[in-house]
Amino acid sequence: MQAEHIEIVDFLRQHQPFTGLSDEVLQQVAVQISIAYFKAGQQILEFGAEINDWYVIRSGAVEVFRRNGELYNRLSEGGFFAEFGLLRNKRVRFPVYALEDTLVYMIPEPLFTELFDNNEEFADQVEVEDRTRLRQAVARREDANELMTARIETLVSREPVLLPAAATARDAAIRMTEEGVSSLLVVTTSDDQPMAASRLVGIVTDRDIRDRLVTPGLPFDTPVTDIMTAELTKVEHNQFVFEAILLMLRYNVHHLPVIKQGLPLGVIALADVIRYESQNSLFVVRSIFNAQTVEELTALASDVRACFSRLVAEDANSRMIGGSMAVIGRSFKQRLLEMAEEKFGPPPVPYCFLALGSMAREEQLIVTDQDNALILDNRFDPQLHDEYFSNLATFVCDGLAACGYTYCKGKVMATNRQWRQPLKVWEQYFSEWIERPSPEFLLNSAIFFDLEGVWGETQWSDMLNDLIRRKARSNSRFLACMARAALMRTPPLGFFKGFVMETDGKHTNSINMKRRGTAPLADLIRVHALAVGSAAHNSFERLEDIIEAGILPPGNGPDLRDALELIAMVRIRHQALDLQSGTEPDNNIEPENLSDFERKNLKDAFQILSNAQKFLKFRYQPGRAV
Amino acid sequence: MFYLPRSQLQNESSLSGEDLSAVDWPARFRELAASARHPALQQYYQAGVPAGSTAIADVPMVAMDFETTGLDPQQGGIVSIGLVPMTLARISCAGAVHWIVRPRARLSSESIVVHGITHSDIAAAPDLSKVLDDLLAQLAGRVVVAHHRSIERRFLSNALQARIGESIEFPVIDTMALAYRVRREPGFWQRLRGRKPDSVRLADCRRRYHLPFYRPHHAQTDALACAELLQAQIAHHFSPQTVLSDLWC
Known part of the structure; x- marks a missing residue:
């Protein structure tokens, strides 16, 4: 008579990776299982021993070690092990000991291989190469949202309508009417080449005709070059739609020329992308610029949070969310600075207001400090001018604090005189930091190397960035110091029952996903980015440059990208959950609030980070050529 | 398996009325093989049993459990x-x-409540004599x-x-008897405090070794539960080298 393995089938049915298997298959699995009991402390698998089974923990807990004796993982009921060795050479790669009295199910190799080959979901869960599982986890999420995968060129519905630079404003208006478009690309032409191959010099929109021609009362024969926008914000045809949205938000433009191989492919308008966005961040940005008082700005804090929650609900990826929050943060600063200039009058000398850290990297979330600074004109005279800038900085920083951007605990704010200095002082600062690096300083000051001008003479921040780029890449002592600072915060090993498990085997109750995850990743990526002279600020963009430069071992770049995306998204999702449940969001996560899926993938992501830190330590040593 | 009231459990040796601890099982099997008349029973004894000096790690075993119509073996049936x-290393599903x-005995409604096997279940089921050959073949050579x-x-x-006019004798490793042997007796003061x-x-034995809870009164689940318990008992109180004669009776 057919045996009924009631307890076994019931157990399997409730545990990953078996949950997706039919009862029929589960019954077949149960019939082939062997069972063994191990007393706490007993060795279950010995390194190098032959194995023919895959192990699933029915009850109890085990510890998996690396060959060098380092703790690799701790697993409890429903956990599984031995797949590494089983699928390679049928030798144990990671020795395993019972941590508690443990009952294990052993599934014979032929059956394991059959399940692995025939059940995609099962294979995904058990995937022997950790990184593949992570990649799939990230990819599956992104597939859910068209915004994350759609390329800009899919929005280009027609050839660009071009206008020679010699044309007049009236020519432009006529051409727009004829073609039924709201924008034209202005190109310089010569006789010996077709217009489509000509150089793009600007864009003119119907709004330009209204605002720059009709309103000031200029004649219709004004050259189109006088009313066009010459400083073009362009996109490449193969960028993602969400990147176009971020650019439009950031530069407050409604039309973007799309370029393919250096030539204009078409134009996308705000209306083209609006269906991809529920007007979330656009709405908030617009409200910020319409606010007339600091109180009105403060009232928008709840809109910012609502926007964040909606982006999460719409399955936006971390880049989109981090970018949108950064655009919103930047808009707050810009509006506050406008208000400050109204209040205190025009600045006595030009200045540039800087965003540092996560805002400059476009990785801002809702729980965030304000990190900012001021670059002043070299003619700055403290006796005459500092009171103005001190007042301005206080106004902006207090305003930001009122809007939910808490004061920086390390006092990296424009209100601090040390960080309110003329350009030449800033140049000295950076030269000093790079040429005579002090580990103590760099430990807390990595954010200075993520800097972006948000208001005023923003070209000064570009100059500082150029200086950093020139000096940092060849300075091995500086890079070694930055690397050492980047290694101060390490990821945990993983999770065990309701706890976070540290590499020394100790348990803690919760994990700060910023301090233990996204921040050390951003730190690590920054060091590599400085070493390869990347001009990018965003960690994902920096990674692209790093991969391009070929300094990482094969496969490590994409692994880091997936790890960053996963950790960031877990952090983001939990902040969104906090908002939903009415609790104040923070960066701490209790393991009991993580799904099995998140736990498994986080463990993989932490491992990738940990390995990448080891590589960083090895690569950047003082005196070692880079 | 049927759970006896505590009073009867305490009184286990008198209930069984056996004293088989001194039996030389391999020799006894040779005698029985010669005297048995039923062919399946003959084959069962001919397969023999491991010598009492065999290390438990080397002994093929089979965990067995019955659900019955009642507690009394004279009146009840399987x-x-x-x-x-x-x-010792592997339980094989x-x-x-x-x-x-x-x-052949009447199925009491009392026992149906316990094991959940109903009149209609057994109406379609074979008599034990139909599975006897298979049963004895499964037991052959195993303790x-x-x-x-x-x-x-x-x-x-x-x-x-x-059914065949012959009874059967076989050695058993009794996890309950082992539990009696290894259990901690409360000291004088603890007894005074009512411990x-x-x-x-x-189920209580299993809990002490941190084995999972299984729903009782299903013969196969109970057999499995018993098999796991033996592995745990050996791991905690004996060793893979413990000889069979220390464990069976």
Whole structure:
């Protein structure tokens, strides 16, 4: 008579990776299982021993070690092990000991291989190469949202309508009417080449005709070059739609020329992308610029949070969310600075207001400090001018604090005189930091190397960035110091029952996903980015440059990208959950609030980070050529 | 398996009325092989049993559990049989068997409540004599593991007596007897404070070794539960080198 393995089938049915298997298959699995009991402390698998089974923990807990004796993982009921060795050479790669009295199910190799080959979901869960599982986890999420995968060129519905630079404003208006478009690309032409191959010099929109021609009362024969926008914000045809949205938000433009191989492919308008966005961040940005008082700005804090929650609900990826929050943060600063200039009058000398850290990297979330600074004109005279800038900085920083951007605990704010200095002082600062690096300083000051001008003479921040780029890449002592600072915060090993498990085997109750995850990743990526002279600020963009430069071992770049995306998204999702449940969001996560899926993938992501830190330590040593 | 009231459990040796601890089982099997008349029974004895000096790690075993119509082996009958082959290192579900058989005794509604096997279940089931050859073949060459040996021993013996006119003898490693041997007796002061000795019921024994809870009263699940318990008991109190004669009776 057919045996009924009631307890076994019931157990399997409730545990990953078996949950997706039919009862029929589960019954077949149960019939082939062997069972063994191990007393706490007993060795279950010995390194190098032959194995023919895959192990699933029915009850109890085990510890998996690396060959060098380092703790690799701790697993409890429903956990599984031995797949590494089983699928390679049928030798144990990671020795395993019972941590508690443990009952294990052993599934014979032929059956394991059959399940692995025939059940995609099962294979995904058990995937022997950790990184593949992570990649799939990230990819599956992104597939859910068209915004994350759609390329800009899919929005280009027609050839660009071009206008020679010699044309007049009236020519432009006529051409727009004829073609039924709201924008034209202005190109310089010569006789010996077709217009489509000509150089793009600007864009003119119907709004330009209204605002720059009709309103000031200029004649219709004004050259189109006088009313066009010459400083073009362009996109490449193969960028993602969400990147176009971020650019439009950031530069407050409604039309973007799309370029393919250096030539204009078409134009996308705000209306083209609006269906991809529920007007979330656009709405908030617009409200910020319409606010007339600091109180009105403060009232928008709840809109910012609502926007964040909606982006999460719409399955936006971390880049989109981090970018949108950064655009919103930047808009707050810009509006506050406008208000400050109204209040205190025009600045006595030009200045540039800087965003540092996560805002400059476009990785801002809702729980965030304000990190900012001021670059002043070299003619700055403290006796005459500092009171103005001190007042301005206080106004902006207090305003930001009122809007939910808490004061920086390390006092990296424009209100601090040390960080309110003329350009030449800033140049000295950076030269000093790079040429005579002090580990103590760099430990807390990595954010200075993520800097972006948000208001005023923003070209000064570009100059500082150029200086950093020139000096940092060849300075091995500086890079070694930055690397050492980047290694101060390490990821945990993983999770065990309701706890976070540290590499020394100790348990803690919760994990700060910023301090233990996204921040050390951003730190690590920054060091590599400085070493390869990347001009990018965003960690994902920096990674692209790093991969391009070929300094990482094969496969490590994409692994880091997936790890960053996963950790960031877990952090983001939990902040969104906090908002939903009415609790104040923070960066701490209790393991009991993580799904099995998140736990498994986080463990993989932490491992990738940990390995990448080891590589960083090895690569950047003082005196070692880079 | 049927759970006896605590009073009867405490009184286990008098209930079984056996003293088999001194039996030389390989020799006894040779005698029985010569005297048995039923061919399947003859073959069973001919397969023999490991010598008492064999290390437990090397002994092929089979965990066995019955559900019955009642507690009294003279009156009651077997309703279901669960077998799970095992060694000390591995319990093998691949060889597990579960039979529902039609008892000749009346199925009491009291026992239906316990094991959930109903009149209609057994109406369609074969008589034990139909599965006897298979059952004995499964047991051949293996040492039976059971929790409370007298149930399995006496019900099977009586059932065979009624069907083939011969009874059966076999050695058993009794996890309940082992539980008695290893249990911590409360000291004088603890007894004064009312502390009772550890329970030797299957589920309670399993809990002490951190084995998972299984729903009781299904012959195959109970056999499995018993098999796991033996592995745990050996791991905690004995060793793979402990000889069979220390464990069976």
